[in-house]
Amino acid sequence: MQYDLLIIGGGAAGFFTAINVAENDPSLKIAILERGKEVLSKVRISGGGRCNVTHAEFIPDVLTKNYPRGEKELKGPFHTFMTGDTMEWFDRRGVALKIEDDGRIFPVSDSSQTIIDCFLSETKRLGIKVLTNHSVKDFYQEKDTWKVITSQGNFETVKLMIATGSNPKIWTKLNSLYHKTIDAVPSLFTFNIKDNRIKGLPGIATNASVQVKNSKLSSDGPLLITHWGMSGPAILKLSAWGAIELNSYQYNFEIIVNWIQDYSQEEGLNMLKVLKNKNPKQQVSKYAQFELPKRLWQSLVAASGIESTTRWADTNKSQLNKLSEELTKGVFQVNGKSTFKEEFVTAGGIDLKEINFKTFESKRYKNLYFAGEVLNIDAITGGFNFQNAWTGAYIAAQAITSK
Structure with a gap:
């Protein structure tokens, strides 16, 4: 024809x-x-x-x-x-x-x-x-x-x-x-991550910066915690720009997440010291800081070795350093990917x-x-x-x- x-x-x-x-x-x-x-x-x-x-x-x-x-x-x-x-x-x-x-x-x-x-x-x-x-x-x-x-x-x-x-x-x-x-x-895929810091937090979203460890690949924007790991625009942009590189890693790599993207680790530590002086009698995990979702804040506090009943006044230098690191340089292992929706x-x-x-x-x-x-x-x-x-x-x- x-x-x-x-x-x-x-x-x-x-x-x-x-x-x-x-x-x-x-x-x-x-x-x-x-x-x-x-x-x-x-x-x-x-x-x-x-x-x-x-x-x-x-x-x-x-x-x-x-x-x-x-x-x-x-x-x-x-x-x-x-x-x-x-x-x-x-x-x-x-x-x-x-x-x-x-x-x-x-x-x-x-x-x-x-x-x-x-x-x-x-x-x-x-x-x-x-x-x-x-x-x-x-x-x-x-x-x-x-x-x-x-x-x-x-x-x-x-x-x-x-x-x-x-x-x-x-x-x-x-x-x-x-x-x-x-x-x-x-391209356009989500990251499979099994980590106690985000376990039980699916549906929580916040703005964050994400970088692939030992790489120039980075992204920022809304990050969504899912049942299988992480998604949202910050992750999807990273997957698009890093499609070829991440494929070469067979989708096994580490990412560094800054949950308070406007602060460096040192700046985050300084802010934590201010909070310690300002709210000495307040329990650290009771009120979320840096406009983070409360459950995410509590999870990062716990990952820093700070118990739920610990007051700001009772935190030590090591704990504040660790919390600042979790907030600004949290390392997460990615093991595989999932298709974005359908x-x-x-x-x-x-x-x-x-x-x-x-x-x-x-x-x-x-x-x-x-x-x-x-x-x-x-x-x-x-x-x-x-x-x-x-x-x-x-x-x-x-x-x-x-x-």
């Missing part, structure tokens, strides 16, 4: 490409090939089922700072299509979006189904074929035509878009076409040197395009990975219909 454009991958980037191409040129025959029985499955689970569409950062050069891989390459594309454009795109199609306090942008409905319904209705309106259960076995270029072999038949197309994310079979095929891929490693993001993909970022076309093959996580681009949590998908798909669509 002959098409003008075939898109391999029925996810966010694939649908966004198809819709924009069809709107630019309604005469084109377009189909999306999805190996599974359902499309847009990652959109469905993203943001806890609410779909974190993008992030409220409207300056391109600042937006790129959220991409451990792809920061330099996305500067130009973000000047063409970014957050405000994304919001306007959905608004024109009747999808109302809202900005939350932390900058994340969701549909007002708080349901990812709203985004899915938008995409499905648009493909239907524009006559785009969505072919599920079509697992791609092979694709190759023959003269000016791309041949695509699937589990349910063979196709021909003038232009081909790869939007399959981290599908190893597709990456292997691209390698055979002499496209270099960077091996995939997990979302799975990887670092790795097509080597960015092989992509023309003015068109998102391959530098090796004419009429071969890429968008989304199939590229070696990934971001921290907060809607940034979707914004990469929208931007790449939009620019590719412009290029596909301009020639």
